[in-house]
Amino acid sequence: MKLFTIHFNNDSFLYEQLYEYIVEKIYDKTLKPGTKLPSKKKLSKHLNISENTVDKAYAQLLVEGYIYSVERSGHFVEKLQLPIRPVKTLSSPQERVTKKEYLYDFSYAGVDSEVFDVSGFEQAFKEVSKDKTVFTGRSLPEGSLNLRTTIRDYLFSSRGFSCSVNQMIISSGTDYLYQLLFNLVKKSSVFGLENPGYQRIAKYIGQTDFKYIPISLDEDGININELINKKIDLVTITPSHQFPSGIIYPMKKRLELLKWAEEHDGFIIEDDYDSEFRYRGKPIPALKSVDTNQRVIYMGSFSKSFSPGLRISYMILPEELNKEYEKIKHIYPCPVSNFTQEAFAKWMAKGEFYKHLNKTRTHYKQKMELIIKCIEKSDMNLKVYGMDSGLHMILEILEDVDREKLKMNLSDNKIKIDMLDDYYYNKNLKNPTMLLGFSVLPMNEIENAMELLLKSIKTAKKEVVSE
Ligand SMILES: Cc1ncc(COP(=O)(O)O)c(C=O)c1O
Numbered sequence: 001m002k003l004f005t006i007h008f009n010n011d012s013f014l015y016e017q018l019y020e021y022i023v024e025k026i027y028d029k030t031l032k033p034g035t036k037l038p039s040k041k042k043l044s045k046h047l048n049i050s051e052n053t054v055d056k057a058y059a060q061l062l063v064e065g066y067i068y069s070v071e072r073s074g075h076f077v078e079k080l081q082l083p084i085r086p087v088k089t090l091s092s093p094q095e096r097v098t099k100k101e102y103l104y105d106f107s108y109a110g111v112d113s114e115v116f117d118v119s120g121f122e123q124a125f126k127e128v129s130k131d132k133t134v135f136t137g138r139s140l141p142e143g144s145l146n147l148r149t150t151i152r153d154y155l156f157s158s159r160g161f162s163c164s165v166n167q168m169i170i171s172s173g174t175d176y177l178y179q180l181l182f183n184l185v186k187k188s189s190v191f192g193l194e195n196p197g198y199q200r201i202a203k204y205i206g207q208t209d210f211k212y213i214p215i216s217l218d219e220d221g222i223n224i225n226e227l228i229n230k231k232i233d234l235v236t237i238t239p240s241h242q243f244p245s246g247i248i249y250p251m252k253k254r255l256e257l258l259k260w261a262e263e264h265d266g267f268i269i270e271d272d273y274d275s276e277f278r279y280r281g282k283p284i285p286a287l288k289s290v291d292t293n294q295r296v297i298y299m300g301s302f303s304k305s306f307s308p309g310l311r312i313s314y315m316i317l318p319e320e321l322n323k324e325y326e327k328i329k330h331i332y333p334c335p336v337s338n339f340t341q342e343a344f345a346k347w348m349a350k351g352e353f354y355k356h357l358n359k360t361r362t363h364y365k366q367k368m369e370l371i372i373k374c375i376e377k378s379d380m381n382l383k384v385y386g387m388d389s390g391l392h393m394i395l396e397i398l399e400d401v402d403r404e405k406l407k408m409n410l411s412d413n414k415i416k417i418d419m420l421d422d423y424y425y426n427k428n429l430k431n432p433t434m435l436l437g438f439s440v441l442p443m444n445e446i447e448n449a450m451e452l453l454l455k456s457i458k459t460a461k462k463e464v465v466s467e
Helices: 014-027 040-047 051-063 119-129 145-158 174-182 199-206 224-229 251-263 319-331 338-349 352-377 403-412 443-458
Strands: 067-070 074-077 168-171 190-195 211-218 234-237 267-271 296-301 313-316 382-385 392-397 433-437
Touching: 014 051, 040 051, 051 067, 051 074, 119 338, 119 352, 145 168, 145 338, 168 174, 174 199, 174 296, 174 313, 190 199, 199 211, 211 224, 224 251, 251 267, 338 352, 352 382, 352 392, 352 443, 403 443
Parallel strands: 190 211, 190 234, 234 267, 267 296
Antiparallel strands: 067 074, 168 313, 296 313, 382 392, 392 433
C-alpha cells in the first residue's frame, strides 16, 4: 500500500489538511473505489503526526461518506459517482469591482454622495447596537414595529394619509414587494403597466405566470378605457411623478381611477417612489389619501430619498389583500435585517430624515436649474420638459440628427444617458429624446458634462445640403 506524502502548512488544522488531501485524491481518482487506506498507526508514523490527528481525519471522511470501514480490516474508499470537483480558488476583490466606464453619468437612479451625510446614521447604529436583542431576536415577518410606526407617522405628515401599522409590510425593494404581492392576488390576474413606464416591473411579472399589458398614457395619466377594454385587474401607476414623463395625475383622473377599481374589482398599485422631490408648489398628496374604499396598494421606497443601497421599502395593503398576507406571512421572513430596521427607525424618529430631505431637495433643485441654464445658452432647437419628474428631466432634440451618430458620439465621449424610447414597450419616438438625470452627476461637473452632451448632439446633426 502506497503511503501519502503531504506537505503540511500552518493555515489550518493538520487533520483538516489530511482530510482535504484524501478527498482530492478520491476526486482525481488516484484513490480508486475500494482502495484500502493506510492504518492510522502506519500513517501517523509516516507523516510524523499523532494517531489522533489521523483518527479525526478518517472520522470526518466516514461521516461524509467518502470512505467506509470494515471491522478488523481497515478503511476503504467508497464507490461513488463523483462529479468533477469545483476548483477552490479565492477570487480577488478587484474582479468584482465594476470599472467606472463613464466620464459623465446622467442616470436618474442613484443619489448624490456630496449631500449624503452619514454622521447621524452612524450614531443611530451605535445606539441600536447596545441592545443585544436586535442581534439575538428576529424581526416580525412584516418588519419592525418601530420602523412601521415611524414610517406611518412620516406618511401622515408628508403624504397626507393615515394607515394602520398592521397593514404595512417592510421589505427590501420593489422586486421583493412584487414577489409578495404575486402570492396575494388571483392567479389569473392581468397587470396593466404605464407605457412609457418603469420597465423593471414588466421584468418581474415576466418571471411569473401572470400577464401584463402596456397601457397608453393620456396627457393626464393612464388611459382608463384601455384598462376596461383590456380587462386589467391590477394597474401600476406613478401618479405623483409619472415615470418617466413627469405627468402629475390630476384629482379628476385619480377619482376616475378609483371608480374604475371599485366598479371592476380592480386594484391600483401606487408606486410613490420619489414624491419627496418636488421643487415648486405644494407637495402632491398620495392617491392613497383619497382611497376611501381600500383599492390602493401603496408602495414606498427610500432608494431615492435616502439610499438605494440600504434596501428598505414598504407596502401598505388594502384590507382584502392584508387578510391573504396574514395567512402566508410566516413563510416569508422580512428580508431587511433587524439591526438595519431599528437603526433606520431611530434615525428617522430623531427628525434626521426630514433634515436630509430638505438638504437634498435644495441641492437637486440647484442642479436642475444649472442644467436648464446650460440648455438655454445653446443655439440648438431643444425642448426641456418633465421638470416635475423628481430626479430627471426630459430633453427632446428638435434638430435633424443622425441617431446612430448621436449614439456613437455619446459613447465616444463616455456619457451615460438613457433614451426615452427605452421606456416604451413598442414605440420609436419621432424625435430623439433623452432622460436628463441629475441625481448622480456632481454639481461641479454639470457645466462640463452639459458642454460635452450638447457637443455630442450638435456634431450628430445631419449636414444641410445646399443646392
Ligand atoms: C419608477 C420607480 N419605482 C420604484 C423605484 C424603487 O426601486 P427600489 O425600491 O427597488 O430600489 C425606482 C427606483 O429607481 C423607480 O425609478
